[in-house]
Amino acid sequence: MPPPRGVFWGGILASENRFVKRAQMELAYFSFYARLKQRQTGGAGVVLRFHRVRPRRLGGFQPHQAQEITPRFLDRTIRALKRWKYDIVSMDEVCQRAVSPPSRERFAAITFDGGYKDFITNAHPILEKYGVPYTVYLPTAFPDGLGQAWWLALEQMIGRESRISLVMDRQERHFMIYQTQAKYELFELLSEWLRSLPPADQAFAIKDLCKRYSVDMEALSHEASMDWDDLGKLASDPNCTIGSATVNYPALSSLRDADAQREIAMGKAVTEAAFHREVRHFAYPFGDREAWRRQHVVMADEAGFASAVSGLSGVIEPLGRTNLHALPRIDWDGRQRSLRMMRVILSGFTFAPVAPTRSSQLTRQALTSS
Numbered sequence: 001m002p003p004p005r006g007v008f009w010g011g012i013l014a015s016e017n018r019f020v021k022r023a024q025m026e027l028a029y030f031s032f033y034a035r036l037k038q039r040q041t042g043g044a045g046v047v048l049r050f051h052r053v054r055p056r057r058l059g060g061f062q063p064h065q066a067q068e069i070t071p072r073f074l075d076r077t078i079r080a081l082k083r084w085k086y087d088i089v090s091m092d093e094v095c096q097r098a099v100s101p102p103s104r105e106r107f108a109a110i111t112f113d114g115g116y117k118d119f120i121t122n123a124h125p126i127l128e129k130y131g132v133p134y135t136v137y138l139p140t141a142f143p144d145g146l147g148q149a150w151w152l153a154l155e156q157m158i159g160r161e162s163r164i165s166l167v168m169d170r171q172e173r174h175f176m177i178y179q180t181q182a183k184y185e186l187f188e189l190l191s192e193w194l195r196s197l198p199p200a201d202q203a204f205a206i207k208d209l210c211k212r213y214s215v216d217m218e219a220l221s222h223e224a225s226m227d228w229d230d231l232g233k234l235a236s237d238p239n240c241t242i243g244s245a246t247v248n249y250p251a252l253s254s255l256r257d258a259d260a261q262r263e264i265a266m267g268k269a270v271t272e273a274a275f276h277r278e279v280r281h282f283a284y285p286f287g288d289r290e291a292w293r294r295q296h297v298v299m300a301d302e303a304g305f306a307s308a309v310s311g312l313s314g315v316i317e318p319l320g321r322t323n324l325h326a327l328p329r330i331d332w333d334g335r336q337r338s339l340r341m342m343r344v345i346l347s348g349f350t351f352a353p354v355a356p357t358r359s360s361q362l363t364r365q366a367l368t369s370s
Contacts, residue, residue: 022341025350029340034347038106041348043315043322044097045086045107049287049329050074052116053123060180061159063187064151068334071122078130080339081108084346090133091241091281094316095307095324102318108346111135111309111329113245113283115142117223120230127239135241136234137283137309139249140270142225147248149221150206154190156220157213158183166209168193195251195286199259202250228274235275243281244268244305251291252284261299268303280306287311287329297325315348 028034051067053074081088086108089097094109112119115138127134141147158164164175164186177183194202210217234240244267252260264282271279282305284292289312300308307324314328330345344350
């Protein structure tokens with residue numbers, strides 16, 4: 001999926017000074033400060049968010065590199081979580097632990113967004129080898145070949161062209177992108193713009209671009225996505241939880257409320273019909289602060305989901321202090337391959353504390369009074 005809105009992924013870390021940030025993280029690791037703070041800041045556990053799992057690629061323009069990890073890194077991550085004494089759990093157990101008193105052992109849940117084809121070829125064998133629970137959030141239009149991965153089409157056309165022209169807000173715009181830096185900046189600009197458009201306008205804009213620059217978006221989308229045969233293999237794995245991520249994977253904030261509610265409900269219904277089982281867990285498409293609103297949390301609850309995960313960073317607190325329908329995740333930056341940095345981040349001390357919602361306060365009160 002394309003990067004979260006407002007974050008520049010053009011080959012640098014999303015921080016004002018990545019070297020200072022890295023030095024601070026290294027100091028927190030080697031001084032044991034992060035592990036000491038973990039008792040106060042680590043919560044009950046964490047939910048890890050990954051996207052694509054495939055070997056490293058060559059090339060200077062890779063706007064989705066932050067959302068890719070290698071099979072080797074996934075293998076190392078699972079072994080590290082076990083070594084660090086994390087309980088690797090399903091999303092059902094995440095929900096249970098999030099409303100229970102804190103336990104000595106912290107948990108980690110492993111989740112994957114996007115329904116990409118390389119999951120079945122590269123990630124699934126590793127997860128099977130270790131026998132750990134995991135969750136795949138599925139946008140249901142893509143296995144049918146109907147989904148439009150416009151972010152992949154945008155990547156392809158910007159990567160191979162030196163000039164892009166298009167109609168934006170009823171004006172013809174022209175961009176010279178000879179330099180790689182300019183390509184990253186244009187990708188960020190157009191990603192934000194396309195995400196903000198209503199579905200009909202977005203479809204018209206990306207199809208116009210694809211026609212101008214001879215990009216076969218349907219073929220790209222189909223090639224990159226798991227089909228129903230692949231998903232049938234996952235459904236037979238007792239360690240796999242299949243969750244929903246709507247039908248077409250729109251930013252819910254770009255939709256009218258009735259359309260957003262329909263996307264949420266239909267994604268659940270199609271997934272349940274395909275696998276003949278209840279689908280209890282939901283992921284907000286894109287997941288960042290600009291992609292969903294408070295009313296969508298209510299919609300996910302009313303649709304019957306036990307949980308809904310976001311792309312916001314944070315840990316899961318015990319005793320109902322974290323809203324089950326606005327769960328934070330650690331969205332791992334695939335350009336960062338240091339397990340030391342992962343351990344520091346998992347400690348939770350880098351995250352700002354999140355004030356509990358009224359619903360989570362009521363849950364905690366009910367638990368402590370029982």
